[in-house]
Amino acid sequence: MEIVICEDAAEIGRIAASKIIDLVRRKPTAAIGLATGSSPLGIYAELAHAVARGELDMSRAHGFALDEYVGIELEHPQSYYSVIHREVVERLSMDPARVHVPDGRAADLHSACEAYEEAIEQAGGVDLQIVGIGSNGHIGFNEPTSSFGSRTRVKALAPQTRADNARFFDSLDQVPTLCLTQGLGTIMDAREVVLVAQGEHKADAIAAAVEGPMAAVMPASVLQGHRYATVIIDEAAASKLQYTEYYRHAWNTKPERAVSAAV
């Protein structure tokens, strides 16, 4: 994994967004895996600026959300359908028909999960998957002990995740208990994965995911086996890593960086 330690959330947003901008310029129909939550908001803000300045056209790109709550109304402001349409589709002028969110209202949730996997396949797979990380190490809603081979499926949210996400709802009781989430195997099929995290409360999970053993109890550690995964974090989230000096050295001396900076 490549580890990039940034000064602040704005720099995280800029570096992660530049990967997406490069990709979509090369491949206008690229499929982007979309995370919700606080962590990717800086990326979407950067992309929105690029679209507003006429430097980026996302209208032919595809989008696939990582997850959705089960049983929540589509119109609920915290359904991931609403969040993705508000934060991503509208701001980036994407084509709503090309942006997909798992159907947490389906009568047959298992078929909805299979249909989601098929939709990803039909789009040619995900080119770049954005992920955040839960304080318990989840990516998507693959809670600790999720199989590294898992596909899109129904999962029970961990108590820690419900407590962390209660800030988006009026009370803990309102946080759904079930979700549909891309599996770890689904995420690992993406051609590139970019994990973003900010804040001290993510430091333990980042240290375990990056430098701990690959283990199902730490779902994000699966990314150690991905051939092209980048972890872009702030100083606080990096504060429990052992090898920060090496990560900074590797980033500062990266040949491709020197090339793109020179262009």
Ligand code: F6R
């Ligand atoms: C959201 C998702 C989750 C979040 C994670 C971090 O689609 O899949 O894994 O990325 O819970 O959430 P924030 O960014 O709000 O701290």
